[in-house]
Amino acid sequence: MAQLPQKISVAIVGGGIAGLCTAIGLQKHAPHLEFTIYEAAARFDVIGSGVAFGPNALEAFTLIDPALREAFDRISTTNQLETKKDTWFEFRWGQDMEYKNGKAKTGDLISAVQCHEGQATVHRARFLEVMLPLIPHDSVKFRKRLAYIKNVGDAEKTRLVFKDGTEALHDVVIGSDGIKSHVREFVDHKSKPGFSTKYCHRGVIPMEKAIAVMGEERAGTNTGYLGKHGHIISFPVDQGDAVSVTLFKGERIWTAENWVVETTREHIAQDYKDWGAFVHELIPLMQDTSIWAVFELVDNPPSTYVRGNVCITGDAAHASAPHQGSGAGMAIEDSYVLSALLTDVKDTKDISRALRAYDAVRRPRTRRFQTSSRDAGLFWEFEHPDFGVDVDKMKPIMQERMEWIWYVDLQKEVEMAKDLLETF
Template sequence: MAQQRPFHVAVCGGGIGGLCLTIGLLRRNIACTLYEAAPAFAEIGAGVSFGPNAVRAMELIDPEIAKGFEKCVTLNGWPEKKETWFDFRIGKTHSEDEKDSVAVDTYVANVKSGEWGQTSVHRAHFLDELVKLIPKNVPKFGKRLNEISMAGEKVLLKFEDGTKAEADAIIGCDGIKSRTRKILLGEDHFAANAVFSGKYAYRGLIPMNIVVNALGDELARNSQIYMGPQGHVLTFPIEKGKTMNVVAFKTKLDGKWEDQKWVLPSTKEDVLKDFLGWGGTLLESTDIWALFDHPPAPTYYEGRLCLLGDAAHASTPHQGAGAGQAIEDALILSDLLGQITSSANIEQAFRAYDTTRRPRSQLVVTTSREASYIYEMEDKDIGADLNKAKKLLETRCRWIWDENLNLQVMKARDAMATESSL
């Protein structure tokens, strides 16, 4: 059995990214404690999708993570749609002029992402699979981080409940409203807080038999994105095909979100008003979710503090890639820390992680916003030109999905080795 590393890591945040990191650290014989603010592990939101890159990252961190994913995953219902990410169609015409308009349901593009196609995992179910891989003595609950300070060579964590803890390094996995991000960048830094993306969304779950009766088998059981001016709607099966997940996105024309709450109640009338001309809706009363993302941080680490996942690069969901980037982060960071034999080298590992992960993960944030402009016919170069949209949609996410993760690991190791030799 490999020898345990002579340092201890504090992981702050028990979402998917924090759990995958913790599993990766434990598999590489790195002592760690996971501090979670909630009284138990829990995830909000019904579903999360992972591209093929994320599934490969799971395998490389620990094959048991990928096995847990396979237990939970729902794919497209038709075998011939297995590799399809989304079929794109028109949800609302872009023009009131009949001669220029495009009929609703006009087919635009079939976008394939490879072996897995569109995937959906219920967050809570996947979380349960991850928790099974973590010994019960590793997590500590009710620990909301307040302050960080140095105590000699150690990092001191102070929690809101008045307790303290000590570690050789802290990795912030505490989500889009991250406390560790504010500590690292400074409360007044322009990138310390997430910003409104200009879009909001209605989300709903509908029994599959109702959807099949309304839309037919193909549209109900396989993933679809319906494009339209200042809005788009995506649908895909979840819960092994028993339910359809619906997310209806809308542009907020004034570009502002002034309510402190990011999730607000709404009514079916609100949905109908926002999606007038889209052919009606099966959604009943639902919540409105404001979509925020992070301005690019100039660094993901300082000293013995490092950021991972949404704490580092929260993204809008328009490419289904945000959670996958957190898992890529966990792969690279756990691998780098597994290469070092002394706490003195932790900053070198963090620096190599920052060099490797920051450009790619921040590009995902930027291109995710850009994706929504294409779906909603707001892109200045494409507009409502469906031929241009088709060509771009079929290829634009390949750089995310086709990433060579073994090569990314080696580049990160090389960056750390170069740093050590200077």
């Protein structure tokens, strides 16, 4: 009896937002491909903080698979007050300051950035939980930490070697293994993450406690508090039952080997000693007292996202400081574009052309995003050389700096990539 031709096999390394969205995208747009996700963790962790998504990410969910968008909509949260549904973030003073001829007071409104298509937030771990049932249970292999990639060639399979000594062979490898990516080492070993000059404290606190500190309007609305060499982001999650809070602080260099280190509440309070009283009421509510150093791939980015039949997506390719709240959004865009380009790959010899087209359209946009995210960190902390603390000058730019991120035509990006593909 004649044997059926073998399906093209795809390894997705990393089961974070990027890896899972790509798997769902492949299932929808390239069902003729067979995929396996290799995830280092034993399970998806139940802890985690909030993550916010703008219109570009919401659109990408729908394009990947309307079922993904439905799953997201079921658990996502928007600003609690009807009057704030079109607000992306309200920016307020985080500390009392002399400003021009008067005094700026903690909590006073600086500007509200509007986002008419809306923005929605989720608790990160819950989102992974609702994504998982959208793919076959046996397509995810937990406790599989990639050690390195051994060989590659257009005509041969790529060998993945795991820390536990096992190996796997696949036709395509998609590295979605985060900022410390081992797949990136294979694609461009010279690219290395660097410290972004910011660290943060993160927590999710019950809504009633957040209201007691910030008041109902601010606790229920995406809010950024700006101050000198620091900024604080808070937004409602869990359908309004809780508030995700992240306190950012500037630091010139990071000397610790670990990127997450323990500290004390007293140390955190010291960091914000010149800030408004509300910060000092928030700090005791943060269950976790770790400091998270924010690393990025800005100074030493990969020179390409593709080598042969291996590519990188999400933070593995373009980890950025989170100051525009869109790093995961970029990862989701990658997932859509990549899975749409793999739709037409029916033979292993077509793989590397499709991946090169992915690289050609995704690298310029995500590179721009990375540099603009770093710039935003300076902007929100009154360190930007062009603006300093001049919030009147900053106001029009606040809106402008987000619009190119939100209003992207992803289907056009795929068309452009397909046109390019013909030329390779």
